[in-house]
Amino acid sequence: MLMLASALALSVAILPGMTSAAEKNYELVEPDVLSVAITGDMPGLVARDGKLTGYDGDILQIAAEKLGLTIKPVPMEWSGAIAAVQTGRVDVIGGNVAWTKQRAETLSMSDPTGYFQNGITSKKDAGWHTLKDLENRKVGSMTGFSFLPELRKVAGLELSLYDSTDAALRDLLAGRIEALVGDPPVIDYAISKNPDWGLVNLAFTDNNPDFPLLTGLGRQYVFGLSKENTGLAADLSNQIRALWTSCEVRAIGQRYGNVSDANYTPSAENFRAGVDRPTDWLPPTCTK
Secondary structure (H helix, E strand, C coil): CHHHHHHHHHHHHCCCCCCCCCCCCCCCCECCEEEEEECCCCCCCEEECCEEECHHHHHHHHHHHHCCCEEEEEECCHHHHHHHHHCCCCCEEEEEEECCHHHHCCCEECCCCEEECCEEEEECCCCCCCCHHHCCCEEEEECCCCCHHHHCCCCCCEEEEECCHHHHHHHHHHCCCCEECCCHHHHHHHHHHCHHHCEEEEECCCCCCCCHHHHCCCEEEEEEECHHHHHHHHHHHHHHHHHHHCCHHHHHHHHCCCCCHHHHCCCCCCCCECCCECCCCCCCCCCC
16 A cells, blocks of 8 residues: 555656656755745735735746746845845846846846836826936936936936835925836836826836937836746746737736736837847737
């Protein structure tokens, strides 16, 4: 009986599609556990009752389950999250993490979970949406954002940096800053929940080639992993592609207010091809 039980257990363990993370050569902090940096902004990626939620959160939860990985949320500030991945303290960072060429040089980055364009958050009666609107103004943004060097080039702009979107929005409402350039989905979500704030978040209309990270169209949100975890990054990308193919990304986005076509439309410039993707690579789209 013991031999039979052992044989049955072994047969279950080696069923097709049930290979362990160790067999797939994933480099994880803990075996078969995906440690995820949680920076705490909805609708990107947060943890509730041991599971991930938010747009990126739902996607990563689905992908992890498909790959046989258990999620372990690790709360931290955004300013230290990328370094935590690079040094192996966590396995992955997500939740509105923008792809940049510089980040691709130090991280393994997944296929995009969605697309975005930055904008300006201001009072409705201001309605700012151009770089010129920011000149000679007190503007807030987030520590560690990729576009900060470009933002600092705006004439006369006085920049204040924050560790959380909540803190930046509080200062905007209190009048300590005049505008905010932050995560579009996070800000849109907060404004939708608080219409009495009288704020509006408008995308940049410049699309200025001298400010590509700040004003560019169709930029990509991705998951970031260490350079030692290329296998896991590739498998996550395959799971993300499947959600694009089925258009489940739109159903997930609907739950969190990501309803604009801009969230699902890549840039006309295929900027990752030949950088961290093959030259014939194309960003995923939902065609249904």
